[in-house]
Amino acid sequence: MRAFTQAVAVARLRSLPMVAPLVVAALAIIVVAVAADPYLHTTVARMLPFALLAVSVAVVTGHAGLPTLGQVAPYAAGAYLTARLALTGIDLAIVHLLCAAVVGAVVAGLAGAVLVRHRGTVFLMLSLAVAELTAITAGQWRAVSGGTDGLAGIPAPRLLPGLPPLLGDRTVLLYAATITIAATAVAVWLLRGDRRMLLTATRANEDRARASGHPVNAHLWMVHCAAGAMAGIAGTLLIHTHRWITPADVGFGTAALVLLAAVIGGARSLGGAAVGAVIVLGVRDVVAVEVPGHAPLLVGALFVIGVYALPGGLTALPARLRRRHRRHAGPHAAAPPTAATSVRSTS
Amino acid sequence: MRIDPDQLPAPRSRRDPDHAHSTGLVAAGLRHAYGPLTVLDLDTFTIAPGDRHAVIGPNGAGKSTLLNVLAGTIRAQTGQLTYNGHTVTRWRPAWRARAGIGRTFQHPAVWPDLTCLDCVRVGGWHHRRNPDHTPIQVLNLVGLADQADQPASTLSHGHRRMLDLAVAIAGQPRILLLDEPAAGLTDTDTGRLLDILHGLPSWMAVVIIEHHMDVVAAFADWITVLHQGRRHTDGPAHLVRADPAVAALYLGTGGGDAAHP
Amino acid sequence: MNTLVITTVDGIAYGLLLAIAAAGLTVAFGAGGVLNLAHGTFIAAGGYIAAAWTAGTWGSLATAILLATLAGAAGGGVLAAATAGLRGRGHLDQALLTFGIALVGGDVLTAVFGSDVLRPRMPAALEGTVAVAGYRYPVDRLAVLAVAVLVAVVGYVVLHRSRAGRLVRATVDDRAMVAGVGVNPRTVDAAVLVASGALAGLAGALTTPILGVGPGTADTALLLSLIIVVCGGLGSVPGAVAAAIGVGVVQTVGVVTIPALAPYLLITAMAVVLLVRRRPVPGQVT
Numbered sequence: 001m002r003a004f005t006q007a008v009a010v011a012r013l014r015s016l017p018m019v020a021p022l023v024v025a026a027l028a029i030i031v032v033a034v035a036a037d038p039y040l041h042t043t044v045a046r047m048l049p050f051a052l053l054a055v056s057v058a059v060v061t062g063h064a065g066l067p068t069l070g071q072v073a074p075y076a077a078g079a080y081l082t083a084r085l086a087l088t089g090i091d092l093a094i095v096h097l098l099c100a101a102v103v104g105a106v107v108a109g110l111a112g113a114v115l116v117r118h119r120g121t122v123f124l125m126l127s128l129a130v131a132e133l134t135a136i137t138a139g140q141w142r143a144v145s146g147g148t149d150g151l152a153g154i155p156a157p158r159l160l161p162g163l164p165p166l167l168g169d170r171t172v173l174l175y176a177a178t179i180t181i182a183a184t185a186v187a188v189w190l191l192r193g194d195r196r197m198l199l200t201a202t203r204a205n206e207d208r209a210r211a212s213g214h215p216v217n218a219h220l221w222m223v224h225c226a227a228g229a230m231a232g233i234a235g236t237l238l239i240h241t242h243r244w245i246t247p248a249d250v251g252f253g254t255a256a257l258v259l260l261a262a263v264i265g266g267a268r269s270l271g272g273a274a275v276g277a278v279i280v281l282g283v284r285d286v287v288a289v290e291v292p293g294h295a296p297l298l299v300g301a302l303f304v305i306g307v308y309a310l311p312g313g314l315t316a317l318p319a320r321l322r323r324r325h326r327r328h329a330g331p332h333a334a335a336p337p338t339a340a341t342s343v344r345s346t347s
Numbered sequence: 348m349r350i351d352p353d354q355l356p357a358p359r360s361r362r363d364p365d366h367a368h369s370t371g372l373v374a375a376g377l378r379h380a381y382g383p384l385t386v387l388d389l390d391t392f393t394i395a396p397g398d399r400h401a402v403i404g405p406n407g408a409g410k411s412t413l414l415n416v417l418a419g420t421i422r423a424q425t426g427q428l429t430y431n432g433h434t435v436t437r438w439r440p441a442w443r444a445r446a447g448i449g450r451t452f453q454h455p456a457v458w459p460d461l462t463c464l465d466c467v468r469v470g471g472w473h474h475r476r477n478p479d480h481t482p483i484q485v486l487n488l489v490g491l492a493d494q495a496d497q498p499a500s501t502l503s504h505g506h507r508r509m510l511d512l513a514v515a516i517a518g519q520p521r522i523l524l525l526d527e528p529a530a531g532l533t534d535t536d537t538g539r540l541l542d543i544l545h546g547l548p549s550w551m552a553v554v555i556i557e558h559h560m561d562v563v564a565a566f567a568d569w570i571t572v573l574h575q576g577r578r579h580t581d582g583p584a585h586l587v588r589a590d591p592a593v594a595a596l597y598l599g600t601g602g603g604d605a606a607h608p
Numbered sequence: 609m610n611t612l613v614i615t616t617v618d619g620i621a622y623g624l625l626l627a628i629a630a631a632g633l634t635v636a637f638g639a640g641g642v643l644n645l646a647h648g649t650f651i652a653a654g655g656y657i658a659a660a661w662t663a664g665t666w667g668s669l670a671t672a673i674l675l676a677t678l679a680g681a682a683g684g685g686v687l688a689a690a691t692a693g694l695r696g697r698g699h700l701d702q703a704l705l706t707f708g709i710a711l712v713g714g715d716v717l718t719a720v721f722g723s724d725v726l727r728p729r730m731p732a733a734l735e736g737t738v739a740v741a742g743y744r745y746p747v748d749r750l751a752v753l754a755v756a757v758l759v760a761v762v763g764y765v766v767l768h769r770s771r772a773g774r775l776v777r778a779t780v781d782d783r784a785m786v787a788g789v790g791v792n793p794r795t796v797d798a799a800v801l802v803a804s805g806a807l808a809g810l811a812g813a814l815t816t817p818i819l820g821v822g823p824g825t826a827d828t829a830l831l832l833s834l835i836i837v838v839c840g841g842l843g844s845v846p847g848a849v850a851a852a853i854g855v856g857v858v859q860t861v862g863v864v865t866i867p868a869l870a871p872y873l874l875i876t877a878m879a880v881v882l883l884v885r886r887r888p889v890p891g892q893v894t
Contacts, residue, residue, distance in 0.1 A: 067700040114882055121643045121699040122842065125834060126882070128645075132831050133875045140868060194468075197461060201469045204458040208511070211418060211452070212470045212518050213444035252827070256645075256707050263704060297715035303708025307694065307701045 021271035022185050029177040033170055041169035047281045048176040049237035050254075054261040054277035055184050055270045056230035061259065062268035063191055064223040065203035066119070069255040070111055070127030073134045074104030074228035076250035078235025080144055083245055086154045091165065093157040096236045097179070104232020105225045112224035116217050131255040138247035150246030157240050166240065176241050180274070183233055188270050190226070199223065257284070257299065264306045266313025275314060371395040371552070372417065372448070372522055377426035379412055379576075387412045387423065387576045394522055398552040401567035401584070403560075405597060409576035410556040411453065414524050417554075418450045419443045431521075445473055449520025453527050455511035459500035463491050463510055466499050471517030482517060489513040489543055505536035512543065522552045529559040541565050564588060572596065613743055615860050621749055622818060623856020624756035627849040629811035629829060630836040631763060632684075632804025638780035638843020640797035642691060643703040646710040648830025649717070650683045650805050654812025655821030656717055659726035666731050673813045680809020681802050683713070688798035695794075714826055725822035734817075748817045755814055760849065763807075767845060776800055780843045832859070835874050839881045 032044050053075050060068045078100030085096055111130045118126055138145045145151065156165035159175070166172050191199070198219065202209050206216045239245060248254075261280045265272025283302050288295035310317065374392040378385070387409040394400060394417075402410050415421040417428070419440035428436045435443060444450075457466050467482040474480055486492045489509040494502065499510055508528060515523060528544075529537050537559070544566050547553060557563050563570065563584070570587040572580040580593050587593055633647045654676035661672035687709060691702050734748040767773035779786045779796045786793050812821070812829070819825075836855050840847030855874060862870035 061700070067703075114879065121637070121641050121703070124700065124703055125637075125643055125838065125842075128834060129838065129875065129878060132834075136872070136875070197465050198469060198472070200460050201458045201466075204460055205456045207420065207440075208452065208457060208514065209469070210420075210440040211444050211450045212514060213441050213473050214469070215439070215441040256704070259700075260704055260707075263700065294715055294719075296711045300708045300711030300713075300715065303704055303711065304690075307697075307705045307708065311697060311701070 022181060022188070025181055025184075025271065025274070026177075029173070029181070033173055033177075038169040041173045043286070045169070045173040045176045045241045047278050048180045049234045049241060050258065050261070050281055051274040051277040052180045052183055052234035052237060053231055053254075054258045054265065054273040055180075055187060056227040056234060057258050058262040058265060058268070058270050058273035059187055059191065059227040059230065060224060061262050062266075062270075062273075063196070063199050063203075064116075064220045064227075065199075066116070066127075066220065066224070067124045067259065068115075068127040069124065069252070069259055070115065070130035070134075071108070071227065071231045071258065072131050072250045072252075072255045073111055074107045074231035075235045075238070075254075076134045076138055077107040078104045078232030079238045079245050079250065080138070080151075080235075081232075082236040082239040083151050083154050084144060086157065086239065087151070089155075091155055091158050092161065093159055093166070093175070093236075093240065096157055096240070097233055100232035100236040101229040102232070104235065105229040108228020108231065109221070109225045112221045112228070116220040116224055128252070128255070131252045135247055135251035138250055145245075145247065148247055150244060150249075152244040154239055154243045154245075156243060172241055176237050179233065179237055183230055184270055184274060187226075187230060191270075256303075257281075260303055260306055264310055264313055266315030269313065269315040272313055272315045371430075373429045374417065375427050375429075377413070377416060377423045377428075379409075379416065379421065379423045385576050387416065389413070389426075389573075389576075389578060392417075392571070394552045394554060396521065396552055397549050398554065398569060399567050400552070400554045400569045400571065401563040402554065402556045402571045402573060403558070403563060404573035404579065407575070408573040410573055411526060412576075413573070414450065414526050414554070414556055417522075418448060418524055444518060444520075447519070447521035448524065449515040449518045449522070450524040451508075451511045451515050451526055451528060453530065455504075455507045457499045457507060457510050457514060460498060462496050462498055463502070463513075464495040466510055467513050467517045470514030471519070474517070474519050477519075480517075480519065485513050485517045488516065488546070490539060505532050508532060508536070509539070509543075512540075516547075520551065522554065523547070525553065525555040525557075527556055527558065529557060529562045537562060560588075611864070612861070614745060615864050616857060617745065617753070618749060618818065619857035619860035620853055621753040621756060621856070622815070622860055623853035624753065624760055624849075625811050625815050625818075626832055626836055626856050627852035628756060628759050628763070628807050628814070630833040630840070630848045630852050631845050632800075632807035633833045634837040634840060634843055634845060634848045635776060635780065636797075636800050636804045637837060639776060639783075639793075639800050640691075640779075641699050641702075642687075642797070642801065643699060643706070644687065644801070644804070645703055645707040645830065646683065646687060646713060647706075647804070647808055647833055648826035648828070649710040649713040650680045650808035651812035651815070651829040651833075652717060652821060652826040653683060653713065654680050654809035655816040655825055656721045656726065656812075657809075658813035658816045659728045659821055660721065662728040662730065664729040664731055669728075669731060672728065673810065676809040676813035677806050678809070680812070681806035683809070684802040684805020685798075687805065688801040691801070692794065692798065710826065710830075714823075717826075718823060723823050725820045726816070727820045728816050730817060752814050752817055759810065759814075763845075772799070832874075835878050838878050 029044075032040060053071060057068060057071045060066050060071060081103050082096045082100050085099065115123060115126055115130070139148050156167050158165050166175055198214065202214065202216050202219055209216050238249065257280050258277065261276035262273040263276070264279060265274065265276030280299070280302065284295050284299050288298050291298065312320070372394040374389065377387055377389045377392065379387040392413070402413060404410055412421060416423045419435075419438055419442075422437070426436070427434060430443070430446065430448065433446075435446070438446070458469065461469065463486060464482055467485050468475065471480065471482055471485065483492060483495060486495055489512055491506060491509055491513060494506065499507065502510060508531075512525070512528065528540055532540060541562065544553065555563070555566065567584045570580075570582065570584045571578060572587060572593050574596055579596060580587050580590055629647070629651055633644060636642050636644055657676040657679055658672045661675055662668050687706060690705055690709065694701050694705060730748050734751055736747050737744045738747050738750065739745070740750070767777065775786060775791055775796055779793055783793045786796060812825075815821075832855055836848050836851045839854070840849070840851035854877070858873050858877070859870065862873050
C-alpha cells in the first residue's frame, strides 16, 4: 500500500514539469507583445490558430496513436461557423468559441465513427480522405463558404457586449495567445495521470487492454472528439486573427503541414507540436519571402529534413544528443533506455 | 510461496449462493473455419464456477481458437455462447472482460511503457475503488511486488508471463482463460505458476490451454482433448491422462515429448 | 444520348488509365505499407513530359510515352532510396517524406513547365473523329482506350504469370513468407516503388490527351487514386481495376450530368464501402 501511495506521489510530481513549458510560452508571447513591431504581432498571432490545430493533431497522433490528416475537418467547421456567426452579427468571442468547439467535436465524432476502427497507414489514408472531403465541401458549398473565393471582410469579435471589437494587432495577439495557451493547458491537464496511463496501454497493446475490459475504440473515439473540439476552437482563432478564409486554408496542404508540425514537435508532446507549428509556418511564410513563389519547395525540403533529422521530434532531441555524447565518451557507456527516445511506429 | 485465497475476495454478486449456479459459461454448436479448413467444431463446451479445466491437443487442434472465441477476440461463424444467463455470442471482448471473462495471452506483451504497478492498475481499472483488492496486493500474489516501479519492458520472459497473469487477475474474473501459461518458463517459474494457480480462489473457474503435461497433471481436474478442431476425449483428468488413445494422438503427431502421462 | 454514350466510353477509358495509376499505388501500399503521397506528382510529371515532348509526329509520341514512363520509374527509384533510409521508423514518417518529395517535385514541375494547362500535340491521324456503331468518336480517345486495355492486360499477365509478379503478390499476402523463400522483402518493396512510379508516369502521359495537365493534376490524380485504392480493398489489384472503372465513369458521367455532386459521389461511395466492410480493411501491416 505504501509503495502504491508513493507511486501516486511520484506521478503527481512528474506532472509538475508540464507547467514549465506553458510558462515559457506565456513569457515568449509577452516578449513579442512588448516589442513595438505591429508586423511581428500580426505574424505571430496568425501562427497561433495553426499551433493550436497542431496541438489537437498531436493529441490524436501521439496520445491516441492515430496519425491523422483529418483534423482539418473540425477546424474548417469551426472556422466557417465562426465566420457565418460573425457575418450575421453575432460577434461575441465566447459564443464563437463555444459553438466552434461543439461543432468541431460533432464533426470529429462523425468522422471518428468510421476512422477509429482503423490503425496505422490505413487510418492515415482514410483521414486524408476526410481532409480532401473537407476541401471539396469548402469549395462547393458556396452558400456557407463563398466557394473558392472564400469569405473576406469578416467583422472582428468582441470580448464582451459593449466593448470595442478586437482590432489592434497587439490585442489580437494577446487574445489569441491566451486562448491557445489555455486550450493547450487544458489538454495537457486532461492527458495526464490515469488518462495518460490508459491511453498508453491502449496504444501499446490494445488486445490486452480489451481483455481487461477497456473499450479501446470508444476511448479513442472520445479522444478524437475532444481533439475535434480543440480543432474547432483553432478554427475560431483562424477567423479572429485573419478575418478571412479560403478553402485552401482548410485543405490537404494545411493538414499535412500541421501533421509535420506535430511530428517535428515529438508527437506526444503538445507544447512541442505548437513549437513545431511555429517553425513550419516560419519557414513557409517568413523564409519563403526571400525566394518568392517557391514556398512549396522550402516546405517540401522541411518535410524531408524534419523526417530525417528529427526522429522522435524536438522533444527527443536532448536524449539523442546525450546518447551521442555518451557514445563518444566511451564504448562502455551504458545504453540509454530506448523507451524515452523511441518514436511510436504508426503501424 | 503460500497464498491466502482470501486475498482475492469474490465480487459481491458471487457471495450470493443462489446466484452461483447460474454463473457458468455454456458454448453450443461452435464452428469456425478459415476457407476449407475447419479449425473448431464443438457441439458443447461448459465452464462451471470453480472448474480447473485443461484443454490439450496437438498443434493446430483449435485450442487457441476456442479460447479466442470464448474471450470474444474471434467471433465464431456459428454457435451460441451463454454466460451468466445472458447470450454473449455477439459481445465484444471488452464487454465480456467486464462481465468477468478474463484471459492471458500466448505472447505476454502486456504494456511495455508502463510500470508493473500501472499495468495491474489498468488491468483492475474497473475495480479500482475496491480497497480489498489493490494492485500491489495482486503484484504480491504473483511475486512481482519488488518490481512494482519497473517498466514492464525490463522484465524477463517469465516475469512478463506473471505480469500478464496479474493483469488478468486484477480484473477479478469469474472465468480465467490462460493461453499456454507455462510456455517458455523455467522449472522454477513453472513451480511458481502452479503455486499461483493453486492459490486462486475456489469460486473462480480457470481454463488453461497447455502443452506442458506436468502443469496439466498438477492443475486440472478435468481435461478436454481437441484434435483437428473436434472433441477427441473429455473427462476427469486421471482417466484422460491414462487413456492410451490420447497418448497415441500425441505420439502419432510427433508431439511425444509433451505427453508423458 | 450520343454525348452520354461517348462520355461513358470516355469514363471507361479514363477509369482504365486511373487503374494503371492506382495499381502501382495499391501494390506499394499492400506490399510495403508505403502510403505514397508523391504518386500524383509522378502522374503529373508524366503528363508534363508527354505534353512538352510531343510534336505531332508518331515518333515523338512514342518517345514521349517512353520518357514519361522512365521519369516515373526514376521518381519511384528516388522514393525507394529515400524510404529505405527510414527503415524501422514507422509509416507516418514515410508518408510525410513522400509528401515532402511531392511538394518539391510539384514546385520543380511548375518552375519548368509553368502554371498553364498543357495539352500534347497528337499526330494528325489521331486528331479526327471516327464513326463507331453509329456514334462519332474522337480517335485519340479510342487510341488511349486501346493502349490502356493493352497495358492492363500486360500488367495482369506480369502480375499473375511471372515469378516477379508472384513474388509481389506473395509480399502483399505475407512478408515473412517471402523472406522464407530467400528473397529480401525490401528488394521487392524497392522494385514495387520503381514499377509503381513507371506506371504513374505512363498513366500521366496517356491521360493528357483527354484532360491535359496543369497545376491541379497532381492533387486530383492522388485523390482519385487513393479513393480507388480504398474502394478496391487496399492492396488488391483486381479490386483497384474494378474501382477505377467505377470512379472513371462516375467522374466523367457525373461531371456532365450532376456537376455539383460529382465529388461527393466518390467520397460517399468510399464511405459506403468502408461502412459495409465489417472487418477492418486488410493490408494493415503490423
